[in-house]
Amino acid sequence: MPEEKSAGSETDFESIWLRLVHMIIIAVLMSMASSLLGLLTVAQFVIMLFKKREPNDQLAEIGTTMGVWMAKAARYQVAASEVKPWPWTELD
Template sequence: MADEHEAPETEAETDFESIWLRLVNMVIIAVLLSMASTLLGVITVAQFLIMLLNSRQPNENLAEFGTTMGVWMAKAARYQTGASEVKPWPWTELD
């Protein structure tokens, strides 16, 4: 039960806290995006080498992983730029 002398949290205070929490999330996502970009480069080189050695046939698992990564990166970019309030994985399901 709340103390009678405690002032209820105002909407401005809640908004102030939520914007700082969003900044924390944005920094975490920026680090994850940087790691994803590096991983995408490694996967790109690996897929090229596989295709070079496998009569131009890509590895289906790498191709599917790349598609999933692209969807995640798009969701992350939408959150980072304020186009969406939906945070990407690991906060939500990885679709």
């Protein structure tokens, strides 16, 4: 008599593959965010050179937001959280 798959295990199986898709998308986004953060860092340094060490507040805020996003993304990637980062949830 063959064993029947329970609905729960099939859902779990689909769920783990969907999580993999999310993890791949997030990994690509994290790579892009890292590159953008490098560009912002250089831009902020140049601005500070010409403005007597005065940082650009908008660049600083973008960097802070990116840092929060990257932390949430990293927590999801290593399964420390089930909360997916933006674009699946609000960007705080």
